[in-house]
Amino acid sequence: MAGRDKRRRATALDDDERRGRRRQEEAAFLLHKIKELVGWVVAEVAAGRSPSVELHRYQNYCASASTSAAASPSTCACSYDAPVGTEVLSLLRKEFHASRLNVLLRVLLVVQQLLQENKHCSKRDIYYMYPSIFVEQAVVDRAINDICILFKCSRHNLNVVPVAKGLVMGWIRFMESEKKVYCITNVNAAFSIPVSIEAIKDVVSVAHYILLVEKETVFQRLANDKFCERNRCIVITGRGYPDIPTRRFLCYLVEQLRLPAYCLVDSDPYGFDILATYKFGSMQLAYDANVLRVPEIRWLGVFTSDFEEYCLPDCCVLHLSSEDRRKLEGILTRCYLHREAPERRSELEAMLEKGVKFEIEALSARSISFLSQEYIPQKIKLERHI
Numbered sequence: 001m002a003g004r005d006k007r008r009r010a011t012a013l014d015d016d017e018r019r020g021r022r023r024q025e026e027a028a029f030l031l032h033k034i035k036e037l038v039g040w041v042v043a044e045v046a047a048g049r050s051p052s053v054e055l056h057r058y059q060n061y062c063a064s065a066s067t068s069a070a071a072s073p074s075t076c077a078c079s080y081d082a083p084v085g086t087e088v089l090s091l092l093r094k095e096f097h098a099s100r101l102n103v104l105l106r107v108l109l110v111v112q113q114l115l116q117e118n119k120h121c122s123k124r125d126i127y128y129m130y131p132s133i134f135v136e137q138a139v140v141d142r143a144i145n146d147i148c149i150l151f152k153c154s155r156h157n158l159n160v161v162p163v164a165k166g167l168v169m170g171w172i173r174f175m176e177s178e179k180k181v182y183c184i185t186n187v188n189a190a191f192s193i194p195v196s197i198e199a200i201k202d203v204v205s206v207a208h209y210i211l212l213v214e215k216e217t218v219f220q221r222l223a224n225d226k227f228c229e230r231n232r233c234i235v236i237t238g239r240g241y242p243d244i245p246t247r248r249f250l251c252y253l254v255e256q257l258r259l260p261a262y263c264l265v266d267s268d269p270y271g272f273d274i275l276a277t278y279k280f281g282s283m284q285l286a287y288d289a290n291v292l293r294v295p296e297i298r299w300l301g302v303f304t305s306d307f308e309e310y311c312l313p314d315c316c317v318l319h320l321s322s323e324d325r326r327k328l329e330g331i332l333t334r335c336y337l338h339r340e341a342p343e344r345r346s347e348l349e350a351m352l353e354k355g356v357k358f359e360i361e362a363l364s365a366r367s368i369s370f371l372s373q374e375y376i377p378q379k380i381k382l383e384r385h386i
Helices: 002-046 067-071 095-117 123-127 137-151 216-224 244-257 269-280 286-292 322-332 335-339 342-354 360-365 370-381
Strands: 052-057 085-090 167-170 172-176 179-182 200-205 209-213 233-237 261-264 298-301
Touching: 002 095, 002 137, 052 137, 085 095, 095 137, 123 137, 137 286, 167 216, 200 244, 209 216, 209 244, 216 233, 216 360, 216 370, 233 244, 244 269, 244 286, 261 269, 261 370, 269 322, 269 342, 298 370, 322 342, 335 342, 360 370
Parallel strands: 209 233, 209 261, 261 298
Antiparallel strands: 052 085, 167 233, 172 179, 172 200
16 A cells, blocks of 8 residues: 555656646747747848738637528638638738737737746736736737737746636545645535646546536535535536636546536526537637637536426516627527537527526525535436536
């Protein structure tokens, strides 16, 4: 037994060393590319020429005008890993291009300093370094995305990190750098999701599945009902639309633990859009969709049909607003619903036809613990998911 423990610790140390070396190599490579690009821009300007930077454009889904067009692979150029076009930024073309190139170079200088000093900062930190030039946060956000596309890397490779808002509980333990995150010792307690997946090591879990819930209120309901104590699982919430750490953490767990993942969201257009962000990726980060999505995630509910099936009172249902309808109609034109997920499309069409929506919490009308004691366990046991 002692020999096995020693071997495990030695293997973990070897893995940590390999990951550390890989991070150093990635940082060195990026620093070389930054130096090369900035040097080339300076040389071009000094020679009286206008430097131009070519950026690939990525699109993981499109809004097709017709069902037949969306269903035809030949008419849809969307891809999870290949660019669908290019954009050229030049100092000569427009004032907008010159400004955008200027912002990109300024952000690059900040990234260069972060990598050289092995420090991290947020997008907001970068904005406040040159607020008069950046004007608004969205300008910095776009520049960071442009840099990731230019150097074919992810945001975390630039040492630009967000403040994680996701929560996790259940049958799992791991180390985050030198901090112990032992959810498994109190499976009904909430722990913050790590900002950096690279800091995670020594993951141990005896869970049977991962449950992803849309909202913190539902997460807390499950915690109060001791759901994880009764069900060997890991529960995660992104507290609405998920941030990058939550999406990366989910991808990491699915890959490392080889567990099925289920998603529980409100029966409304925004609930499905949150599910779609986990499964198909977001348009804003289309260039990174392949490493931020979990294509095998299963939609557990709640469904439009659940309202009648579980005999919920009329007061629990709400009519779709005009904004809801516009959102839903826009989602229904997305190519992946025709190409990859026809069952999901049918469920959304039923929602639009009936013109109603309801929240996960509406199931509490049956009983306060109906969600945790009957709805989720039965749905998973009987494989009633999409």
